[in-house]
Amino acid sequence: MSQIENQEHSSEYAPVPIPHSEVRRSDVSPKQAKYQQRLISLLFGLSMLCAVIFVVAYVQIPIDETVSIPFLGTWSKMNTILGLSFGLGSFFIGAGVIQWAKQLMSHREMVQDRHPLRSPDDAREDAIAQFQQGAQESTFATQPILRRSLIGAMALFPIPLVMLLRDLGPLPGDKLFNTMWRPGMRVVMDVTSAPIRPSDIPIGGIVSAMPDGLPEVQEHDGNLNERAKSVVLLVRLNPDDIVSQQNPEGEASWDYEGVLCFSKICPHVGCPIALYEQRTHHLLCPCHQSTFDLADSGRVVFGPAARDLPQLPITVDKDGYIIARNGFAEPVGPSFWERA
């Protein structure tokens, strides 16, 4: 290789420079070199200035002060100035160092040989011989009883590691099959817990609701698990528009004077469903766009959900408030292996 002739160092590890044709202006013009030097030191200087601005802004700007900029909305003054000063401070260091490397540091490309990654044959043979020697001395091959019992012990050893995970959670049991809905339980307003009369919902109206006593259950459980499955939607349709409902044949229909009650939890992967289109009585899940026709048994009309939205049978109690006639006839929420 002709480049070897250019070799500067005798060290076998030193890369060989190859002649580089590109000549920078800063290589030939002292004026340009001086300019680069000034430019780079200016960048470092700006970085220092940014650090000062950061400290001053941190101490001086009230954290809640905002500025309104037309078209760009409201900005947190502190966040903007801290971010810009910190960010630019870092950027200027990087830009300066890169410019230094590009303009003033030696600009010769170099060549280095690659060495084969594969070990030489004798090294391979030696490694194998060494291994065999070690294996032989270990008596692993000649002690089948020890070997097999060790393998057995090693196989059982991880059992505690798995076992220790057991108490991460309870077994599912029938939890996914049931909600707190019971016959006679009032369907109340979601936030206020106020009981609801059918006349409270205009035709075409929709109301987020929950079982009476849910807050107490939540309080008792210390979590939102029950809420995640028992919340419902009450929707009122013109009774003539209702095509079908989920009541089994022979049973009275599950609405009350056109008021229908459906689970709010999508049977796809469990998002709460909230987008209702009054004209088509379609309910759209905002997560994956499964669409259910509430006038037609909550049937899936579009999207990835495979099952109809579960319906809750309702009626009114003696005070005229909406109550559940029964619990859900099927598990609510996403499908699972044991569901059937």
Place this chain on the structure above:
Amino acid sequence: MSNAIGNFASGLDDRLTIASWSRRNIRKVFPEHWSFMFGEMALYAFITVLLSGIYLTLFFKPSMTEVLYDGSYVPLKGVHMSEAYASTLDISFDVRGGLLLRQIHHWAALLFVAAMSVHLVRVFVTGAFRKPREINWMIGLGLLMMGFLAGFSGYSLPDDLLSGTGLRIAEGIMLSIPVIGTYLSFFLFDGEFPGDEFISRLYGIHILLIPGVILALITAHLLIVWYQKHTQYPGKGKTNDNVVGYPVMPIYAAKAGGFFFVVFGVIVAIAGVITINPIWGYGPYMPDQITAGSQPDWYMGWLEGALRIMPNWETVAWGHTISWNVFIPAAVLMGIVFTLLGAYPWLERWATPGDQTKDHNLLDRPRNAPTRTALATGSLTFYFLMLIAGGNDIIASQLDMSINAITWVVRIGIFVIPPFVFWITRRICLSLQRKDRDLLLHGVETGTMMRLPHGEFEEVHAPLSEEAKAVILSKETIEPIPYPEKTDANGVKTPHYHLKKMQAAVSHWLYRDAVPLPSAAELEAAEHHILESAEKGAPVMHQMRQLEAEGGVMHDPSAAEADRAAGVTVPHLDAEFDQKAEDEKGQQAD
């Protein structure tokens, strides 16, 4: 070297043999190319995530215990929420610079995955995954997967409405896993969703387990790059057995070190001016609430899209439910994609003749591996279609389109558009190969037309630069593995016939149609021809350059036309032309 530093270094060497290592490595050469910076960018983004994350751990409380918010964000005062969400609000509104740290952390995480993804594409289309670098390819895939997990576990921690919605979807996906799904979900969430343990469990995974694995993988990734030496693009003086570039000290150290500050600086500046994940606007998570337009971070978008476009298939058999509509897009798809990515280097090696022993240190130009490049663009098309599906609600509402139509277009499109893009990319690559061949055979078109004495017009061709020639000549012409004979001449059956047939089929699929480089003789003839053309054109080119410098035009067709009309002649050219015409006449007479 000053005495103190010298003594220190000498002391270190006495104990750690650093001199022997340093003399080999201080001036180690790294090749340079802009496309090599994506991996670097991913590394620096990760360092930024790590640094900002450490600060966030000091202020964040990973607890689902319910508290009454009493911080300075007025709209949420007195609202019940988890401690995790409340502490995230505190970081955003009551810790000076806390919002900046949150936004740095989030932006850097987004960039981390983005840079890794682009790096993956770069490595794929240039064939940098080939032997000896298959192991690093696999490690890279591991890093990408860990990046997804890190990101998802991270944006689920603040327990705001959006992150809780993401977790609900994740739980729904877990439930769809046959046999073990329900148990997996109950163990992870300590019972039903959402439980009161999950955030603190996720926190441990997010700040210890995943970053630990990422750090280990990055260390291995970099050590292997260092040890195997970086690949390089073809060019003058660059071979499969050398590295041409700049030494680590000083050039690469300065440039790479400087680049860290640039990446860090840009992330921080963006965090200062562009809001990301404004959790205060979403409110605390409630399992019965949702906002329209819920979107995951971008890298989860394609899986979200897959979930959205999947037909609603579910099987109920023998008392069990299998949710194909969830399990396939959310779990199987990811498995297939990563399996194919992991298998590709080995598949290509298997189907490439003579590739079992060869090391590839010189990168392929994407055009020289048409099938591979087309696989990349086809897969990317598939990916972007999924991403579009993941934002179908946003697109529908912003562009006033039907969401059902978008969904159907993507449902069909993922089967139609990627193959089309694959086909057209392959054609483009082959055409570019043909163009390269033409360049070698005919040189560079200078755009200068020269009129010969007998009136013929000819374009002046200039020889290719040494650099361009080296780049084009780097192409390997690979003959596909031939199809095996069922039996040999003696009627003995070929062992593993079907496997070999498959191997040959894959090989043909990868390497057929390649445009061969000109032979040595052709090249020499071409070179001769180009030089001739260049020489012939040299005076014209020279004249033109002079004229151009003076601001004149050498040949203006309309002016020539006007000259002719006016009876102006160019004496010497016309004379030559007349002479030539005479000669031809004479020849015909003979």
